[in-house]
Amino acid sequence: MAIEHLNDFLQNYFTAHSCDLLHNQDGVLTVQLTEKMDRALMNRPFYWHYVKSTGFAGEPMKLTLITNPDKRDEKGDWIHFGSPRLQQLFTHLHTNEKYTRLFQKIDTTAKLALYPWLVINIKISYVGKQKKDEIISIGLHLVNGMMKTEMMDYLKTLPLQMTISDYCFTISPLIKVSSGFKRIEAVLENYIENQTFEWADESVKTLNEEIKMLKHFYSDRMDEENLERKMEQEIDEIINRYQPHVSFRVINGGIFYLNDDPALTIQ
Template identity: 60%
Template structure:
């Protein structure tokens, strides 16, 4: 259910932002637009300078490598938990958290479009070892059908902000907030079905670190107790296993029944 194929996720992201993407063997070569260069490449002084000089500027090309076995290609290696992927997720959260789009339909007679609630969710496992997963789930708000890897499904469709001629929308039977609760139920079940050995390892590491710290402070003066308590809290923050989720973005997509 999680998006394990970063190629498809990243290609969808950059294509949606009007960047040219060449994707081969786990290597994405992306020609950024000015907007995406400004968002991702941290070159504010460059863009300030070229605009002040009345020039158009030269957006950079970004090479992202998702195939970790590819050691020949030069570029930036990206994986779940990497700073670059976190930057992309943050960009989505800050700029495009909610949208409403319609499938492009070249219709000659009245055509119904069904509403889908689409949600991209980041699931973070925090403990001895941290790991992120991204889920893309879609729920048909008329019949309750649910799709996983929804962004891959949408990537094959042409979408726009206006409804096409001869098309009309069907009123949702399932309210969006109720649909979101259904999606969260699926996420909860997914978490319960996982092997949580990572959590047991984190708890064991936590116990060892606490015992070591207490041994270090054994016999110290009372004024050192406050420092020990602070360090204990820091250890618990690092090793206490927990799972957090956050909504990256989402929206209502009106699609044909195909």
């Protein structure tokens, strides 16, 4: 299953970046890179500088990626979780594709309105004695202000593309993106405030116990040179390790133009 998922990811990744799939069979995928993707992935800056200085178009490379373990000895890049090439693709996505703008693909011969949604995927981290991460996906209708959670699960059911379909037109947002993000931020803060915090209480309890034990350890040795400073440093390390806190980070997001759907109701 992991092999299929990796192969699907590679197909979608290169197709989205306008690269032709020359061969795709039994876990072996060969793609023809565009100039842009060659520059991003193949580390040939001197080649591209030379061909451009001479007035030639240049020839982007082909790239073969192997996800089938039985084929790993064939010529190409063996792709698995943790492989350098896969990490390079993830880094490229994270750096260049954090935000997107997509349209719902609709086959129609009548004029049809598409409404703008601001969709943000956020990782909430609960950090203390132990760490727990939670991924939340929220969509905000930028015309009527309606919100929907688990928005990515809904978007996965829709055909999406980078260009608007024929006969479709977009409705201008009434809510600015910056204002919309603040609304989502407020919802997240309210969500966090309403969580139970036994984990935080446990972290504070452990923190105090560790500091108490440390001070007891040093209590009979405080006359030694620089020992007090060393104890304070260790206390700071304990606080950094156990002090509970919650943070959230935007993973990715974008503006999605969607047709009205009864399934898009407030959650």
